[in-house]
Amino acid sequence: MVMNHFEYFAPRTPAETLELLGRFGSKAKILAGGTDLMILMKNRAIQPECVIDINQVQDFRTIMCEPGQGAVIGTNVKLAEIQFSEALQAKYPALSYAAGEVGSAQVRHMASLGGNTCNASPAAETPTPLAALGTKVVLSSQSGDRELPLEQFITGVRQLGLNEGEMLTRFILPEPAPRSACRYAYMGRRDAMEIDSVNMAVNLELQPDGETIRNIKLVMGSVYPRPLVSQEVPALLNGQRLIDELIETAAAAAQGEAKPIDDIRATAEYRREIVKVLARRLIQETYAAAKGV
Amino acid sequence: MKQLIELNINGRNYEVAVNPRDLLIDVIRKKIGLTGTKKGCGEGDCGACTVLIDGKPELSCIKLAIACQGQKITTIEGLAQEDGSLHPLQQSFVDHGAVQCGFCTPGMIMSSKALLDRNPNPSPQEIKHELSGNICRCTGYKKIIEAVEAAAKVWSQEGVK
Numbered sequence: 001m002v003m004n005h006f007e008y009f010a011p012r013t014p015a016e017t018l019e020l021l022g023r024f025g026s027k028a029k030i031l032a033g034g035t036d037l038m039i040l041m042k043n044r045a046i047q048p049e050c051v052i053d054i055n056q057v058q059d060f061r062t063i064m065c066e067p068g069q070g071a072v073i074g075t076n077v078k079l080a081e082i083q084f085s086e087a088l089q090a091k092y093p094a095l096s097y098a099a100g101e102v103g104s105a106q107v108r109h110m111a112s113l114g115g116n117t118c119n120a121s122p123a124a125e126t127p128t129p130l131a132a133l134g135t136k137v138v139l140s141s142q143s144g145d146r147e148l149p150l151e152q153f154i155t156g157v158r159q160l161g162l163n164e165g166e167m168l169t170r171f172i173l174p175e176p177a178p179r180s181a182c183r184y185a186y187m188g189r190r191d192a193m194e195i196d197s198v199n200m201a202v203n204l205e206l207q208p209d210g211e212t213i214r215n216i217k218l219v220m221g222s223v224y225p226r227p228l229v230s231q232e233v234p235a236l237l238n239g240q241r242l243i244d245e246l247i248e249t250a251a252a253a254a255q256g257e258a259k260p261i262d263d264i265r266a267t268a269e270y271r272r273e274i275v276k277v278l279a280r281r282l283i284q285e286t287y288a289a290a291k292g293v
Numbered sequence: 294m295k296q297l298i299e300l301n302i303n304g305r306n307y308e309v310a311v312n313p314r315d316l317l318i319d320v321i322r323k324k325i326g327l328t329g330t331k332k333g334c335g336e337g338d339c340g341a342c343t344v345l346i347d348g349k350p351e352l353s354c355i356k357l358a359i360a361c362q363g364q365k366i367t368t369i370e371g372l373a374q375e376d377g378s379l380h381p382l383q384q385s386f387v388d389h390g391a392v393q394c395g396f397c398t399p400g401m402i403m404s405s406k407a408l409l410d411r412n413p414n415p416s417p418q419e420i421k422h423e424l425s426g427n428i429c430r431c432t433g434y435k436k437i438i439e440a441v442e443a444a445a446k447v448w449s450q451e452g453v454k
Contacts, residue, residue: 008313008359031360038355039336051313053360080349084411104426105404106340109349110356192425193338 003038004047012056014140014169020052022142022165028052030167032060032076033111035103036119060114060169065091070175075114075168079126083108091176094129094184094201101125101186104193114168117150120158120226123195123265127154128221129184131229132201134174141166151219154226177215180205181289183282186221187274189265196222197266198274204286213237213287218250218279223258223271230254233279242287251279298362302327303371309358317353317361318342321368329369329399333428340427343400344368350407350426369399372406381451382406382444391440393431401427405441413449417442 011017021028029048031037032055040046054060060076065087073082082088083100102108102116102125116126117137131151139146139153139162153161153168162168176182186199199221207214216237218230232253240246260271295310302325309324318332321344333341335354342354345367372380379387382402392398401424408415408423415423420441429437 003314006313008357010360031357034355034357034360035337035352038357042335042355051357053357055360104340105407105423106343106350106352106426107337109407110351192422 001042001044003041004044006048007050008053009050010053010056014057014059017052017054017057017060017167018140018142018165020050021167024050024052025164030054030118032115033078033107035107035111036115036121063088068175071171071173073113073171073173075170076112077114078109079111079113079116080105080108082113082126092129092133092173092182094182094203095126095133095173098125098129098184098186098199098201113171117154117171118160118168120154120156120160121195122157122225123197123199123222125186125196125199125221127227128199128219129182129201130171130173131227132182132184132203132217132219133176134203134217136172137168138170138172139163139166140169145169147172151227151229156225159226177205179208179210179290179292181286183286183289185278185282185285187278195265198222198260198271198278200275200278200282202279202282202286204283204290206287206290210291211241213240213242216283216286218254218282220254220258220275223260223275228257228259230257232257233283237283242283247280247283250283251276254279296359298359300325300358300361300366301364302366303368304365311358313357313359315358317344317356317358317366320358321353321366327368327370331396331399333396333400338426338428339397340400340404341397343403343427345403345407348407348410350404367403367406369402372402380406381447382409382441385440385444385447386437389436389440389443391433391436393429393433397427397429397431401429401437405444409441409445409448413445415441415445 027049031053060074062074065071079099089096135150136147137153182203184201186196188194188196203217205215218233220228233250236250255276258275260268331341333339337352337355344353
């Protein structure tokens with residue numbers, strides 16, 4: 001199908017972008033990579049009156065990742081840039097790995113981190129590790145900026161906590177704690193060009209003894225309308241040394257929290273099984289990595 | 294409303310009148326007449342329409358032409374030398390029988406070029422990972438991977454550009 005007619009804008013600065021967004025509001029769609037947007041428009045699922053192409057805005061394309069200072073990633077940083085950034089690979093391997101497993105090389109060179117979040121697909125790859133890492137999104141409009149934890153920003157299937165005239169402009173990632181590690185894993189029907197049936201990230205921090213868990217965050221994707229942050233896993237594991245029995249109990253608890261659906265990619269029953277497998281695997285892996293084993 | 298834009302394709306500037314909704318693949322094929330780039334699925338899944346934009350592999354079937362102003366676009370026609378001699382990747386595809394019906398070939402070669410420009414010495418696993426967005430329905434993947442591996446050897450020895 002052919003797309004509807006629309007007006008095209010290519011602003012060069014964040015201020016110009018926000019001015020256009022203030023003027024057109026929900027009549028406008030923001031074009032970053034277009035790997036989701038163009039397909040929705042070609043299928044006439046959406047017919048925006050205007051398209052704001054943000055690819056000329058350099059501020060949206062920058063990664064700041066200095067030692068000891070976390071990272072700030074612009075909304076239109078391409079997934080391939082996150083996959084190949086040595087600074088991000090070193091500090092946030094779970095995020096670089098997840099970005100490198102999205103779609104194909106072509107998709108990763110086009111698609112942006114902001115788009116992968118704002119498309120708000122329950123099966124999206126990068127929101128899962130971003131949430132596990134404690135990422136905040138910066139939402140900007142002409143009246144200023146506000147910050148929100150990522151898991152509060154995605155509110156449902158294709159739904160965001162965005163006000164009229166507002167857009168996601170950057171991600172703020174905290175510096176990883178000492179003695180901590182974050183890992184990502186996924187399961188799909190095939191390795192390439194697939195959409196995950198389940199994905200998961202675990203971020204785990206140890207106490208100074210190097211044995212006891214201070215804080216664990218387990219986030220599941222594709223098993224709930226939005227990234228699902230486990231409440232039970234930290235309740236079970238914080239303050240504990242990890243033994244096999246506890247891993248099993250925690251994995252079963254995560255399984256109990258997941259609320260997957262049957263769809264073309266997997267049955268709910270299969271997804272629940274996989275949650276347990278990935279949880280077990282990732283808790284072990286991150287614990288070992290945090291210990292430096 | 295048509296707008297006049299300038300596209301740089303294979304080192305040459307083309308002035309074309311486009312609608313904002315016109316896709317790069319259609320402009321390249323129909324307005325400019327470079328039909329080497331193929332249109333397959335039209336949804337960014339098959340990779341037949343892959344071109345390089347500022348050296349990166351992108352899908353021209355889900356790319357607005359108007360968004361490509363000021364960028365360097367390379368299509369399969371831009372790889373051979375002026376005297377007609379083939380680019381080492383093209384030659385390697387021919388030598389290894391990596392071309393069957395040929396429809397996926399331009400996309401395969403553009404993706405391979407982007408890979409080898411970034412990493413002239415990829416492992417077979419990396420080649421598979423980076424080419425996973427290019428689908429061949431003749432199922433000639435084995436020979437395609439071999440062709441890229443062989444081209445990579447020439448690449449690292451001679452420093453092809």
